[in-house]
Amino acid sequence: MLHPSRLGRLTLLPRALSAMSAPPAGASGQAGPCFAVEGPGSDLVCFTLSAGASGRPEPRCFVPAPGRCYSLCVPAAPSVPMARLHRRLQQRLRQGPFGRCRVLGLLCYGAQAALEKGFLIQDPQGGPETERALEELLRGLGELPPPPLLGVYEAGERGELWQCLWALRGAGGRDLLRRARVVAAEEPPLHPAVPGLSHAAVFHSLEAARSVVEQCTSFIPEATAVLDLVDKCPKQSKKGEFPVIVIEGLDATGKTTVTQSVNDSLNALLLRSPPACISQWRKTFDDEPTLIRRAFYALGNYIVASEIAKASTKSPVVVDRYWHSTAAYAIATEISGKVQNLPPAHHEVYQWPEDLLKPDLVLLLTVSPEERIRRLQGRGLEKTEEETELEANSLFPQKVEESYKRMENPRCQEVDASPSREEVLRTVLYLIKKHCGSL
Numbered sequence: 001m002l003h004p005s006r007l008g009r010l011t012l013l014p015r016a017l018s019a020m021s022a023p024p025a026g027a028s029g030q031a032g033p034c035f036a037v038e039g040p041g042s043d044l045v046c047f048t049l050s051a052g053a054s055g056r057p058e059p060r061c062f063v064p065a066p067g068r069c070y071s072l073c074v075p076a077a078p079s080v081p082m083a084r085l086h087r088r089l090q091q092r093l094r095q096g097p098f099g100r101c102r103v104l105g106l107l108c109y110g111a112q113a114a115l116e117k118g119f120l121i122q123d124p125q126g127g128p129e130t131e132r133a134l135e136e137l138l139r140g141l142g143e144l145p146p147p148p149l150l151g152v153y154e155a156g157e158r159g160e161l162w163q164c165l166w167a168l169r170g171a172g173g174r175d176l177l178r179r180a181r182v183v184a185a186e187e188p189p190l191h192p193a194v195p196g197l198s199h200a201a202v203f204h205s206l207e208a209a210r211s212v213v214e215q216c217t218s219f220i221p222e223a224t225a226v227l228d229l230v231d232k233c234p235k236q237s238k239k240g241e242f243p244v245i246v247i248e249g250l251d252a253t254g255k256t257t258v259t260q261s262v263n264d265s266l267n268a269l270l271l272r273s274p275p276a277c278i279s280q281w282r283k284t285f286d287d288e289p290t291l292i293r294r295a296f297y298a299l300g301n302y303i304v305a306s307e308i309a310k311a312s313t314k315s316p317v318v319v320d321r322y323w324h325s326t327a328a329y330a331i332a333t334e335i336s337g338k339v340q341n342l343p344p345a346h347h348e349v350y351q352w353p354e355d356l357l358k359p360d361l362v363l364l365l366t367v368s369p370e371e372r373i374r375r376l377q378g379r380g381l382e383k384t385e386e387e388t389e390l391e392a393n394s395l396f397p398q399k400v401e402e403s404y405k406r407m408e409n410p411r412c413q414e415v416d417a418s419p420s421r422e423e424v425l426r427t428v429l430y431l432i433k434k435h436c437g438s439l
């Protein structure tokens with residue numbers, strides 16, 4: 001049951017909503033598409049469509065009064081053109097006539113339908129400008145298979161809410177594809193983005209990540225260089241006889257400090273992912289959509305694997321971030337809202353890729369959010385105090401850390417990194433000796 005106070009956080013029109021049950025039946029009686037609005041808060045507001053005029057209340061909360069509301073969705077399939085289209089729409093919706101609108105993430109999901117990702121655009125003033133600008137935006141995208149449709153939400157005579165779905169004609173004009181009543185739906189037991197994670201953000205093989213980066217060579221020149229480096233690496237790198245220890249954790253938990261001192265103590269070789277040979281292209285890929293960005297980091301791990309293989313024949317190896325970072329950040333970015341929305345423990349996204357060299361031990365450094373704020377501020381990078389606090393207290397780091405903790409085979413062994421540098425080092429060395437034997 002959706003609680004009115006939860007809806008209130010998202011809304012520009014707080015409204016007492018009661019008795020919201022889930023009636024997800026479409027015109028044919030089959031489960032129709034469902035939608036989840038990803039507000040800035042931690043809850044999803046879900047709705048579905050009904051052809052009938054049943055008396056169930058609809059989640060009007062997302063339509064600002066006296067304004068209007070629109071939606072756009074594109075397939076979330078692991079396709080580079082679709083990922084770029086989503087990014088392009090996102091950028092355009094921050095500009096010009098959309099400045100006065102509130103743009104929220106929207107997921108369209110359903111038993112039969114493939115996941116779509118898009119936007120709910122709340123225009124607090126209404127008026128024809130926003131709708132015109134959206135039509136212009138869609139027409140300006142050129143030939144696209146399939147062109148995004150425009151959802152327009154409007155109130156009916158009895159105050160009920162309808163969604164009209166329009167297909168725009170290239171030359172002008174538009175065709176109404178569907179007019180359906182908006183009715184409330186329960187939040188699904190599994191966050192709608194979970195089933196697509198393994199295809200869109202968490203890569204479980206070199207080939208899967210490689211094929212994404214390969215599709216980018218025509219518009220990201222650096223992609224070719226990354227692929228060349230990957231292709232030079234031996235396939236299925238094998239670990240040498242020396243131990244391989246990975247240090248993971250959120251930003252400012254002390255990874256650099258620990259890896260350097262462990263390195264000195266063990267006379268080990270220090271590596272990091274992404275490796276130095278591709279880190280100059282990191283910014284380029286960080287500016288790309290998730291699909292491309294995560295594929296870049298995934299390939300970085302395979303390059304590091306070949307470095308680990310070589311180095312571990314000669315000395316112990318310490319690695320600053322590796323696959324667990326790539327997966328945990330990807331999961332936490334893709335799954336909006338609260339920590340409970342993460343894929344459940346033992347889900348396939350938490351499993352190590354079969355073709356990637358496995359470390360002997362993975363240590364996860366954790367500190368309290370307060371201590372992390374102190375360390376972030378002490379380091380004094382470009383963020384303001386307020387930004388730092390916001391970042392450290394948001395749900396995002398909690399989701400990253402929880403994802404790390406759910407990783408399996410190898411799992412992450414947690415280390416409380418709040419004590420002094422010396423004490424943390426002692427604990428880490430103890431765990432390494434315990435796990436990897438005498439070094």
Ligand SMILES: Nc1ncnc2c1ncn2[C@@H]1O[C@H](COP(=O)(O)OP(=O)(O)O)[C@@H](O)[C@H]1O
Nearest residue numbers: 251252253254255256257375379419420421424
């Ligand atoms: N155990 C510790 N106690 C206090 N400060 C620490 C400790 N470990 C690291 N720091 C400081 O916290 C900041 C972040 O550490 P760093 O090693 O750069 O983290 P990361 O590599 O995980 O981002 C640095 O200024 C570092 O000197």
Ligand SMILES: Nc1ccn([C@H]2C[C@H](O)[C@@H](COP(=O)(O)OP(=O)(O)O)O2)c(=O)n1
Nearest residue numbers: 251252273274297321322323325326327329
């Ligand atoms: N092996 C890796 C390393 C980093 N990443 C991604 C995950 C996050 O989006 C960022 C974190 O990088 P950040 O700059 O905070 O890393 P450092 O703390 O500087 O090591 O990079 C990754 O996906 N895979």
